[in-house]
Amino acid sequence: MSDLKFCQGTECHMHKTQDRIKGTKGNKTYQTRRRSKFYYGNGNFCSTWCQNDWFNTYGDRAIDHFGRTTQAKHLTEQNAWEKDYDYDWQSRTESNWRYVNSITKEQRPLTQAQFNDTNYTLNINTGE
């Protein structure tokens, strides 16, 4: 039982579903869902409903706490490289691994090893 965790939704117990009713006869209550695993909001919420409830309650404070975006961020040419490749469905083979700059549309060839290397990048880390 110790591996179970509670949904963090602020109103989880207010959503009247049959699985939330717990307790003995005459002493039943709707309760916050408790599961070994949740699939929403990084595993913190039982549903998008509960995730939205949490955000409606705490979202503004969370954004203010971690830093509100007050001006446009920019994806520059230096950081617009995206890996791409061609896939042939008939032969089920990959080919033409490449970097494509989503701003300039310039293409640069990649080896398959470079494509698969998650540390290999043409993008310049801006520390963003």
Ligand SMILES: [Zn+2]
């Ligand atoms: Zn919930």
